[in-house]
Amino acid sequence: MGIIVQKYGGSSVADTTKIKKIAEKLSERIKQGNQLVVVVSAMGKTTDNLIKTAKEITENIVPRELDMLLTTGEQVTAALLSIALNDIGIKSKSLNAFQLEILTTDDFNAARIKNLKVEKIENLLKEFDAIIVTGFQGITEEGEITTLGRGGSDTSAVALSAAMNVDCEIYSDVAGIYTTDPRIHPNAKKLKNVAYDEMLEMSSLGAKVLHSRSVEIAKKYNIKIYCGSTFSDEEGSFVVEDYLEQPSVTGLSVMDNQTQVTISKLPLDYTLVHDIFESVAKHGLNVDMISVISNSGLNVSFTIIEDEKHNFEKALSDVLKDLPKLNIQYHSGYSKISIVGIGMRSSKGVAAKYFKALKDIPVKLVTTSEIKISCLLEEKYKNQAMQSLIKIFDL
Amino acid sequence: MGIIVQKYGGSSVADTTKIKKIAEKLSERIKQGNQLVVVVSAMGKTTDNLIKTAKEITENIVPRELDMLLTTGEQVTAALLSIALNDIGIKSKSLNAFQLEILTTDDFNAARIKNLKVEKIENLLKEFDAIIVTGFQGITEEGEITTLGRGGSDTSAVALSAAMNVDCEIYSDVAGIYTTDPRIHPNAKKLKNVAYDEMLEMSSLGAKVLHSRSVEIAKKYNIKIYCGSTFSDEEGSFVVEDYLEQPSVTGLSVMDNQTQVTISKLPLDYTLVHDIFESVAKHGLNVDMISVISNSGLNVSFTIIEDEKHNFEKALSDVLKDLPKLNIQYHSGYSKISIVGIGMRSSKGVAAKYFKALKDIPVKLVTTSEIKISCLLEEKYKNQAMQSLIKIFDL
Numbered sequence: 035m036g037i038i039v040q041k042y043g044g045s046s047v048a049d050t051t052k053i054k055k056i057a058e059k060l061s062e063r064i065k066q067g068n069q070l071v072v073v074v075s076a077m078g079k080t081t082d083n084l085i086k087t088a089k090e091i092t093e094n095i096v097p098r099e100l101d102m103l104l105t106t107g108e109q110v111t112a113a114l115l116s117i118a119l120n121d122i123g124i125k126s127k128s129l130n131a132f133q134l135e136i137l138t139t140d141d142f143n144a145a146r147i148k149n150l151k152v153e154k155i156e157n158l159l160k161e162f163d164a165i166i167v168t169g170f171q172g173i174t175e176e177g178e179i180t181t182l183g184r185g186g187s188d189t190s191a192v193a194l195s196a197a198m199n200v201d202c203e204i205y206s207d208v209a210g211i212y213t214t215d216p217r218i219h220p221n222a223k224k225l226k227n228v229a230y231d232e233m234l235e236m237s238s239l240g241a242k243v244l245h246s247r248s249v250e251i252a253k254k255y256n257i258k259i260y261c262g263s264t265f266s267d268e269e270g271s272f273v274v275e276d277y278l279e280q281p282s283v284t285g286l287s288v289m290d291n292q293t294q295v296t297i298s299k300l301p302l303d304y305t306l307v308h309d310i311f312e313s314v315a316k317h318g319l320n321v322d323m324i325s326v327i328s329n330s331g332l333n334v335s336f337t338i339i340e341d342e343k344h345n346f347e348k349a350l351s352d353v354l355k356d357l358p359k360l361n362i363q364y365h366s367g368y369s370k371i372s373i374v375g376i377g378m379r380s381s382k383g384v385a386a387k388y389f390k391a392l393k394d395i396p397v398k399l400v401t402t403s404e405i406k407i408s409c410l411l412e413e414k415y416k417n418q419a420m421q422s423l424i425k426i427f428d429l
Numbered sequence: 430m431g432i433i434v435q436k437y438g439g440s441s442v443a444d445t446t447k448i449k450k451i452a453e454k455l456s457e458r459i460k461q462g463n464q465l466v467v468v469v470s471a472m473g474k475t476t477d478n479l480i481k482t483a484k485e486i487t488e489n490i491v492p493r494e495l496d497m498l499l500t501t502g503e504q505v506t507a508a509l510l511s512i513a514l515n516d517i518g519i520k521s522k523s524l525n526a527f528q529l530e531i532l533t534t535d536d537f538n539a540a541r542i543k544n545l546k547v548e549k550i551e552n553l554l555k556e557f558d559a560i561i562v563t564g565f566q567g568i569t570e571e572g573e574i575t576t577l578g579r580g581g582s583d584t585s586a587v588a589l590s591a592a593m594n595v596d597c598e599i600y601s602d603v604a605g606i607y608t609t610d611p612r613i614h615p616n617a618k619k620l621k622n623v624a625y626d627e628m629l630e631m632s633s634l635g636a637k638v639l640h641s642r643s644v645e646i647a648k649k650y651n652i653k654i655y656c657g658s659t660f661s662d663e664e665g666s667f668v669v670e671d672y673l674e675q676p677s678v679t680g681l682s683v684m685d686n687q688t689q690v691t692i693s694k695l696p697l698d699y700t701l702v703h704d705i706f707e708s709v710a711k712h713g714l715n716v717d718m719i720s721v722i723s724n725s726g727l728n729v730s731f732t733i734i735e736d737e738k739h740n741f742e743k744a745l746s747d748v749l750k751d752l753p754k755l756n757i758q759y760h761s762g763y764s765k766i767s768i769v770g771i772g773m774r775s776s777k778g779v780a781a782k783y784f785k786a787l788k789d790i791p792v793k794l795v796t797t798s799e800i801k802i803s804c805l806l807e808e809k810y811k812n813q814a815m816q817s818l819i820k821i822f823d824l
Contacts, residue, residue: 050485084505090445091509092516099515102523103508106501110479113498114486120494121487128497132527133572177528 037159037198038063041073041169041191043206046264047111048078050118055265057118064124064163071155071198073169073191074115076107081184097142101171101181105131108168108187116166126164129154131171131179136190138172138180144318145172145180146247147189152197167194185245192248196255204244209263210271213429214286214420223429224269225284227277229376235406236287236374249273280377282384283427288420291340292368294398294410295321298361299331307334309353317349323370323401323408335399337410340366368398369416372408373423379404391422432554432593433458436468436564436586438601441659442506443473445513450660452513459519459558466550466593468564468586469510471502476579492537496566496576500526503563503582511561521559524549526566526574531585533567533575540567540575541642542584547592562589580640587643591650599639604658605666608824609681609815618824619664620679622672624771630801631682631769644668677776678768678822683815686735687763689793689805690716693756694726702729704748712744718765718796718805730794732805735761763793764811767803768818774799786817 040060047053060070075081084103088095112128119126134154138145150172155165169187172180182189188204195202208216209224211233216222230253233244244261252259252273262270300306307326314321324336338346343364354360378384388407395418399410411419423429435455442448455465470476479498483490507523514521529549533540545567550560564582567575577584583599590597603611604619606628611617625648628639639654647654647668657665695701702721709716719731733741738759749755773779783802790813794805806814818824 050482054486087445088509088512091449091513094516095512096515099508099511099523102511102525103505106504109501110498113494114483116494116497117483117490118486120491121489128494130497130574133574179525179528 037069037071037200038203039071039073039191039195039198039200040203040205041187042075042264043187043204044075044078044080045207046205047074047115050114052265053077053111053114054118057115057122057124059264060119060164061122061124069159070164071159071167071194071200072115072164073167073187073194074108074111075169075187076104077111077114080107080110098178101142101179104181105168105171105179108170112166112168116164119164119166124164125162126166127158127162128166128168129158130168131173132177134167136172136193138174138182140174140176140178140180142178142180144183145174147172147182147193147251150193150197152194155194155198182247183245185243186247188245188248189251192251192257192259195257195259196251199255201260202252202257203260203262205262205264207264209266209268210261211273211285213284214424215288219420219424221424225271226269228271228273228284229276229280230273231405232284232374232376233273235403236285236372244273276376280375280380281428282375282377282381283373283429284375284377285373286420286423286427286429287372287374288416289370289372290413290416292337292366292370292410293340293343294323294335294337294365294368295346296363296365297332297334298363300334300357300360302328302331304332306353307332310334310350313349313353314346317345319346319349323399323410325399325401337368337370337399365398367413368410369413370408370410371416371419371423372406373427374406376405378406387426388423391426392419395419395422432464432466432595433598434466434468434586434590434593434595435598435600436582437470437659438582438599439470439473439475440602441600442469442510445509447660448472448506448509449513452510452517452519454659455514455559456517456519464554465559466554466562466589466595467510467559468562468582468589469503469506470564470582471499472506472509475502475505493573496537496574499576500563500566500574503565507561507563511559514559514561519559520557521561522553522557523561523563524553525563526568527572529562531567531588533569533577535569535571535573535575537573537575539578540569542567542577542588542646545588545592547589550589550593577642578640580638581642583640583643584646587646587652587654590652590654591646594650596655597647597652598655598657600657600659602659604661604663605656606668606680608679609819610683614815614819616819620666621664622667622669623679624671624675625668626800627679627769627771628668630798631680631767639668671771675770675772675775676823677770677772677779678824679770679772680768681815681818681822681824682767682769683811684765684767685808685811687732687761687765687805688735688738689718689730689732689760689763690741691758691760692727692729693758695729695752695755697723697726699727701748702727705729705745708744708748709741712740714741714744718794718803720794720796732763732765732794760793762808763805764808765803765805766811766814766818767801768822769801771800773801782821783818786821787814790814790817 116128137149169190212222233249259273511523532544564585607617654668
């Protein structure tokens, strides 16, 4: 009973037939006594198509105008869903980021929610049973339109849940969170519970990707997220703070198109290491699997996404222009395989099992955290490694 | 030099190639020393397609949500044009109705502009050379999104011109305003000047239709409108208060699908006539060519649009339910042909020439105003009547 925030992803609202089906589903829930705040994504491939249209004009798209362009997608879905609900007698109203005053930072294309006014929704719920909210978007204090980055509708939904202190249900084509991607490994197991920290460590856990900022917010405000299937009654998964009966390893994830960067024989000066990563962060680039070994000099190694190599070289050249003789090597065509589990904290022997599984595979780099072990290997060994890890950890 | 408001219609911005061409055109104008406020419509058939999508859900579309849906169209165009301008080095920014605070009444689908804040544009013009504004839309004081009705982008443009007290240029695929529709009559003449009153009397004058509210605003604030061709240098037409060398008849227009309604032998009570037209207005229906003749009783005759016949009968039944024996006749399949000209006021013999032109045609109804004569006839006589009028008035 009470108020619930729900979110429907792009493929769930891809056409008007699906939108009508969702309206029926919401109607049943409302008849059971709930009131719904429904966050929607853009229909199907709308966002991709808008980007494609903009790229017909130029590859050099002003970030501010890109957000102006992309936010139209969710507004279309919100209006159509509200039209469908009103048509079947549910009092419904759609709201965009301006109307809801979802305040964000002014980082166009990757803004962060600072504040949102739920009083308006709470007032409207006295008159309406369903409030449809455009996901993915916000406004700055100056009234500029921003977006939260791909997958940002998850974050809109969880932020609304947190502000209203109600449960959050995230619906997509996949019923829940799996130990690994069920589209690739049909035997992947569905998880009943996943901890926030596990989701954060493995944002691409299984086929269900939650926008990582949404999990951060859920963790901070202790919002229980239910991830379910839009059009089936199959039981989904819960993302929670903690849960009983944790297996030592919960899930496995893979990221392809990794490039390993190795900088050898840096002068023994950690300021330089700091400068490197600061410049990388300033350029908005992500690095992972950082490993720094001090020998005669410093050897720094880490991974980046292959597509970002060009930008990365630019970021690095700013810092290293006074060290022209430095040896920087790039190795592409790697995959990163990670296993994650909050149970690792209390289980012994996970690392031993892990290396046993990979004993026949030439691993390039291994990094670990308290609840995660990742390794980097050539893509051709990926399947062999995954099968072996799935078997040994019963995923 | 100085600031100019321009408006580009839907077919002028139908694809990214056209949007890039418009950006080049604006760039040249800016290099000549102008600053531009550019109002854009939705691309090509976008608005029609959005309505079609909504109708896949239901024919019964909530007006409030329809506006939420449709306003996305102009925002897409505005963002794309601003992307194109920035790409070629023009400092440009797009603004929607929220950002510009275009305040309207809350008549969804047919709102009227009440106020708009040009201070924001004027401030932005210190930093930017082109401000792209989403046409057709506004917001209410409560932050609801509204639209101004089909063709409303003309009104957005003229209202901006009026508020900033600068000239207005409206571009489309047709270079200017013609004596009659050049797509049907290739010999139609382009008019150098048209008076506001002429445009108001004949909103479908030639092929160039200006949203009639835009002409009302232009007349009220004495804003000169230039109607020109987007992609050719062909000279267009000006819409102005008054002009020299007025021909007695400026233009000819045709409206098909007219239905004549005749109510015979009403009791001699003008309250009843008032009630009829009040009920019709309340139902949002338009009537034209009203003729009331008092004989033994009252005979009331007027025209409506064929499509509105059903709604019209409903409006009428409310009023006439106490007069069940009344004789109401409907005749459909008529066309209305009008000639317009502010020169009529000072020319004699226009009516004589008019009836001479139509002497062989069975005309059903004739009404006149100070600057317009309209007749109703069966559609099969339309072409004969038009040819004859075009010839006699040299249109």
